[in-house]
Amino acid sequence: MSAALQSQINGRVAELAAQLAATASRPWTLMEVCGGQTHAILRWGLDQLLPPGLRLIHGPGCPVCVTSAERIDAALELAVRPEVILCSYGDMLRVPGGAAGHDLLGARAAGGDVRLLTSPLQAIALAQACPERQVVFLAVGFETTAPATALLLRQARALGLTNLTVLLAHVRVAPAMAALLQEPGNQVQGFLAAGHVGAVMGTAELGQLVRRHRVPVVVTGFEPVDVMAALLRLVQLLEAGTPALANAYGRVVRQQGNGAAQALLKEVFAVVDQPWRGLGPIAGGGYELVAAYRDFDALLRFDLPPAAAAPPPEPLASPCISGLILQGRALPPDCPAFGSACTPERPLGAPMVSSEGACAAYHRYRRPAP
Ligand code: SF4
Structure with a gap:
């Protein structure tokens, strides 16, 4: 980034921070849902520019962090089977599972065939190249990556692949926001919502959340100016006593979202209750495969138990x-x-593994002096 651009961004951020200070007349507690926004806040020190009393807390918007330990344990169990090639995105290979705390990299060191993918569609090439093996894709992510998994399955079905399945761990953000608001002792008074999810899903679900819980939500992006402008909008709504939905990311997010991606999701997935790591069971918090795609369910193919209603606790010694x-x-x-x-x-x-995790963000940008 050029020095001139950097200075322009700093100037605009400072301007917005001053407007924010002039607008906030009392303390407010706001949550940014998305880990990408958490990283932007820490990286640019935006939280240190806020007026006293305006508190930012970080939400569960890191899909790697909220993937249930049971799903990771299922992946670990499959990874050591000789017929299986277990593949997923890079961060997932280092996330510890349940009580034993093992990860997929450890399974690979123990002889399991664990591979890293950068796109789900690579699983198709892998399945075609290894017809004698069973390729299992551990599919994680929010509504942003779920359409790519749906596309993978549509293509696998069209190709008649019988040696490819998915271990599904996709999660849905709006139900988790609703669950947080219903927690006893909830402190969140307003949300910054993730622009990339809005780009896929549109704003209807968030509108329902606002109406049901009477809490303002501002959809925004990941640049420092986006985040500061959205914080200002959120505080303006709170100060005015207006629990409304605002879209501060209109250059990317349309009210109706991405119709093609939503159609793919509808074709392949049905909404289910799902346990989120650290949060517990979330009503409507995830997806399962619809009947027409159930042949691709790794839990069924390998006779593994479905996710339990409540996730196991973190290991006692941790x-x-x-x-x-x-x-x-x-x-x-x-x-x-x-x-x-x-x-x-x-x-x-x-949260320390994932590139979107809050612990990784603090460690990278605000690590205590050794
Ligand atoms: S810093 Fe603490 S909370 Fe964060 S991942 Fe590490 S052990 Fe867990």
């Missing part, structure tokens, strides 16, 4: 407080292991 962090009830530096026992090189929990 100091990890990622559940509290994902609920916005603690910040990463509150964790006794932050930056000492837990680092990106030796993570104890998913």
Whole structure:
């Protein structure tokens, strides 16, 4: 980035921060849902420009962090089977599973065939290249990546592939926001919603959330000016006592979203209740395959149990407080292991593994002095 552009951004951010200070007449607690926004806030020090009393807490918007330990345990179980090639995105390979705390990289070291993909469609090439093996794709992510998994399955079906399945761990954001608001002791008074999810899903679900819970929501992006402008809009709505939905990311998000992506989701997935790691069961918080695609369900193909209603607790011996962090009830530096026992090189929990995790953001941009 050129120095001139940097200075222009800093100037605009400072201008918005001044407007924010002039607008906020009392304390407010706001949550940015998306891990990408958390990283932008920490990277640009936006939280340090806020007026006193305006508190930002970080939400559960990191799909790697909220993938249930049971799904990871299922992937670990499959990864060591000789007939299976287990593949997923890079961050998932380092996320610890349930009580034993193992990860997929460990399974690979133990002889499992675990491979890293950068696109789900690579699983098709893998299945075609290895017809004698069973390729299992651990599919994670929000509504942003779920359409690509749906496309993978549509193509696999069209090609008649019988050696490809998915271990489904896609999650839906709006139901998790609703669940947070219903938690006893909830502190969230307004949300910044993730622009990339809005680009796919549109704004209808968020509108329902606003009407049902009477909490303002502003959809925004990931650049510092986007985040600051959205914070200002959110505080304006709160100060005016107007629980409304605002779209501060109109250059990307349309009210109706992406129709083609939504049609793919509808063709392949049905909405189900799903456990989120750190949050527990979320009504309507995930997807399952519809009957026409159930042959591609790895749980059925390999006779593994479906996700239980309640996820198992974190291992008793672990100091990890990622559940509290994902609920916005603690910040990463509150964790006794932050930056000492837990680092990106030796993570104890998913928020330190993931490139979108809050612990990784604090470690990268606001690490305590050694
Ligand atoms: S710093 Fe590490 S141990 Fe602590 S909450 Fe974050 S991921 Fe868990």
